[in-house]
Amino acid sequence: MTPAPAAPQRHSNLDRPHLLRLYELMLRIRAFEELAVEAQKEGYVLGAIHPSIGQEAVAAGVCAQLRRDDLMLSTHRGHGHTLAKGADALAMMRELFGREGGTCGGKGGSMHIADFEVGMLGANGVVSANIPIAAGAAHAIKLRGEDRIVACLFGDGAINRGPFLEGLNWAKVFELPVLFVCEDNGFAATTRTSSMTAGPGAAARAEALDIPAETLDGNDLLALESATRDAIAAIRAGGGPRLLHCRTYRMTGHTAVDPAAYRPAEEVAQWRDADPIARVAALLQDGGSGSDELDAIAAKVRQDMEEICQSAKDSPWPAEARAFEDVQDMGDPRERAY
């Protein structure tokens, strides 16, 4: 109900080229999702889509700061994280359309996008299930003596499932390199999360496990970047897990087809005013970017994404035989069927 807190600006001198890159990334994420939603209306996407429109600062402020060889686990609402980690938008769009050449060959869809090439170990269709998996990926990193870290993103609804506790406890007990990120958009599907959550939430729960935690304005790119940078440095230096609790808002319904009638219009309007992309644009303008420059970037991003979308639409379906591939090494999956 409360608007995003106005976080103090941490960066006094702005790195404008860097910020422009993140601005473009946020625009790409939004264009990707807007086009995916349109394509769903046209019948190209049969499965569910969970847009992250309004939450792009988390992707840009957190995920984009990972090294390529760092690992990341995401959720059902993971397009932004995945693009920020460096996955290919065309492969992702194809995946949403269930086509050959999709990140998972069309077998996963939006909720199971993964791109192991860039360290993206998967969205997950089961809320909170990615948390123990992230802890385990970090466990492997520690066993192998590497300096990589794992970022694990989850929603505010995820902190009420047991794996949240088990995974955080695990990461702390073994002092593993995990950055936990609670992307708190105030809702779990149609339920206002605060109504089903005891206590102040993710950060407090992490702190009860001696995991350092910080609560942030999740629509403030610079604040997120700065906190993430500090957290990653501490984690990479062997300091064990940390948690960032990022308060943001979902501008759409839970899925692309949810009208989200359960939210007061004023609340939505308030958050619309805190749009993270508009906020970055304002920063850039303060820093000297003209609105022409920004509009041109936006137009280019949109056009590129439209081409990607068209290309995905033109992509072939996977061959039927793929249904029987990549099940497992042992045994014939066709045995006794039909």
Added chain:
Amino acid sequence: MTPAPAAPQRHSNLDRPHLLRLYELMLRIRAFEELAVEAQKEGYVLGAIHPSIGQEAVAAGVCAQLRRDDLMLSTHRGHGHTLAKGADALAMMRELFGREGGTCGGKGGSMHIADFEVGMLGANGVVSANIPIAAGAAHAIKLRGEDRIVACLFGDGAINRGPFLEGLNWAKVFELPVLFVCEDNGFAATTRTSSMTAGPGAAARAEALDIPAETLDGNDLLALESATRDAIAAIRAGGGPRLLHCRTYRMTGHTAVDPAAYRPAEEVAQWRDADPIARVAALLQDGGSGSDELDAIAAKVRQDMEEICQSAKDSPWPAEARAFEDVQDMGDPRERAY
């Protein structure tokens, strides 16, 4: 590693008759378990026994203060809780021996003792599984508008399983009448719990959920009684769940057959000096009980329990047909077997 903290005495004027009853109860619990362990050596108990020797103050200080119509859920280490809640020792001993007339007709054994007559809804063989069940029993109480409460006991190892988080969150979200009691004996089987637990433990985790919590010397009967009385009053008045974190020690191994070689002898000796029964005896002596009086009680308790044990040994086995009873109403459990 640290000895039980010396908690401040809360009761200035001692209710000696009351204390004598609790003293007797603690002795009964110990006698029950000592005889059960002996009986196991003789071959009367085939399944596992988890003695609570050294932890009797929690049973007497917490469980004995519940009303008969209050509910209680316990663990694999639940003989003491169950006796304190008012269950019949003979039926319990028969249950350990797998005999007809056991609390569960011999079908459950030590880890599944239940006595619904006295509101004891079951020990549980799955660590932490009793926590959601307790929350649900309290949910029913609230739905029915009753003034009963539910006590839920669990060990320090249980707080690392997901159902601990989910159950506590649930109880707080619905403001349910549950008294959570973490009976912290420092170990989970052969593992020193602190080595696998992040943060300070049960109380801190409860507080992160806005559940009021108190950490207590779990071998100090009077401190437990006083804290329990306050907590129960607050819960019964509609104040929602509370948690007591009771620090105690297990004087035996995890099971009766575990030599517990993983613990330093000095630590065991230190805690032996903090024996909760001896501490009550000392209080009683301070309050005017002679050692003759106390010895006589102990002797009587032991003799009664020996008779109970003998009677259990003489009890018949359940009839084989019982294997097929109380499975469910629908369907024939014998169908297609043999």
Added chain:
Amino acid sequence: MAAITYLEAGRRALAEEMRRDPSVWAVGEDLGRGGVFGQYKSLADEFGPARISDAPISEACIMGASVGAAMSGTRPVVEMRFSDFALCAVDELVNQAAKARYMFGGQTKVPLVVRQPMGMWRSSAAQHSQSLEAWYVHIPGLVVVAPATPADNLGLLKSAIRCDDPVVYLEHKNLWTLEGEVPEDEHLTPLGVAETVREGRDVTLVTWSAQRWACLEAAETLSAEGIEAEVIDLRTLWPWDRDRVLASVEKTGRLLVVQEAVSVAGFGAEIAASVAEALHKRLAAPVKRLGAPRVPVSYAPPLEARVRVTAEAIVAAAREQITPAAA
């Protein structure tokens, strides 16, 4: 009689039972706003948020708390959203709900209904498409129900709510919008009784849930060829209506079990094995199962479709049972 949807039938069943018995309540995520598929729409208006209760995303606790509430004088209807998420609550269902009555020597019962929307539906992919009825049939203590029609979703859900055993209640997501005639008066479908949906003399098709409709379609096609298939919708999978199935196969001499689930170690194996054990001599052809291959369900429509048991596959299998192709 009035035509209502399968979804609406479930909603009516719950509303009727909640009116009838104040100890019935429902709990699950988003129920206050109608539930994920709208099965609970506006029920909170009539019954209030305590009896149509929201829940945190805590499947284990939703199930576990319902076990405690069921042992303490209430009758919870537990919404799992997708049957796949019930896998987050297996200890609570299998080790606790199913065993409490037995372990405690009959001191308690656990009257709860676990609604688990199941099955393949519109590119839901591997974690939102499973059919795991075989698992629950294997667990002593559980009743397993899988309605295929609006009338049965009404009548079986009401019976499930009145049943004192824990019931795993598997609605099929692909049937939500299916319309069908439903009695306007109180309608109870007994648990454990199959429906012979179509009589026939040549082959017995045993099925349940959404595959009922594929079987009926196949039976039409077969009938045009002169093959009369008897179609039995089991409706309840435990206890399953063994007598009905055996009597039918006694008559037809042929059994084809049709299931959406993975065939290997699926519930169809139980039926096929039972019939083979009981009626070996009477069988004019080997028993046969149709089911999915042993692969997870894909997202891509053509791959998803590839693992469905279609009416054509049923027709082909039935034909083959009647006139085996030359070896």
Added chain:
Amino acid sequence: MAAITYLEAGRRALAEEMRRDPSVWAVGEDLGRGGVFGQYKSLADEFGPARISDAPISEACIMGASVGAAMSGTRPVVEMRFSDFALCAVDELVNQAAKARYMFGGQTKVPLVVRQPMGMWRSSAAQHSQSLEAWYVHIPGLVVVAPATPADNLGLLKSAIRCDDPVVYLEHKNLWTLEGEVPEDEHLTPLGVAETVREGRDVTLVTWSAQRWACLEAAETLSAEGIEAEVIDLRTLWPWDRDRVLASVEKTGRLLVVQEAVSVAGFGAEIAASVAEALHKRLAAPVKRLGAPRVPVSYAPPLEARVRVTAEAIVAAAREQITPAAA
């Protein structure tokens, strides 16, 4: 050859594989002190606490973390203590481990072994006695193994650790102390290959895990009566050795499946149904399953014993298959 116990064989298998492959590690409660049954005794001395790792009581996370670790270049051996507790980690095993490779289009594999000590053992009651192999066989992506001898516990565990699929590895608690000859050199038992433990012409007994021994005892008794039973220990339940079983029943004309698990919807149904489907005409008697009734396991010794499949029951069933009692 040297005689060692089934427990020691598992310990040796793990130690050998850990020596051979530094990416193998084991994780579970109490492993640093040898594990609940001593299966890991002194391994921490050799390999250190990072590779023989303790764990909090967090079955879901033990399993889930192992999925992440398996996808990230290590090969975890996951100890679940009792197969019953694996029910606290079903989402992690079934929705995650089993499906990751497929869902992600082959980008990853999940090479982990889940050790799940199973079965009835000394009054362990309903929550510590289950045999749920049928569940795992039903799940695409999983391999399922159930060794019955020390040699197989050595050879199969080593093969399981080398396998790139997630393997559910079911050791039987009642076999821990069983002694048997084991090769002193490296010994690998291939996955998916059954063992014909005893040859016979009259009836095929198909079994796995501890029931191997009941079948062998029964076969001795039957032999004294002139009935020669062929005993096949499947060892791997998925993929199961279909060819071996079919060839045997082709020869004997009779199938008796013997399992400790609940018979209803048990894995035996899959075998019985498969054989009935494939060899209907060849069968001289109906296929038959022996298994437990559909009841939870009791604590009291006489009730526990009542639901065991004994050698006597096997003998009686085999006799009945060969000479049916007059109806």
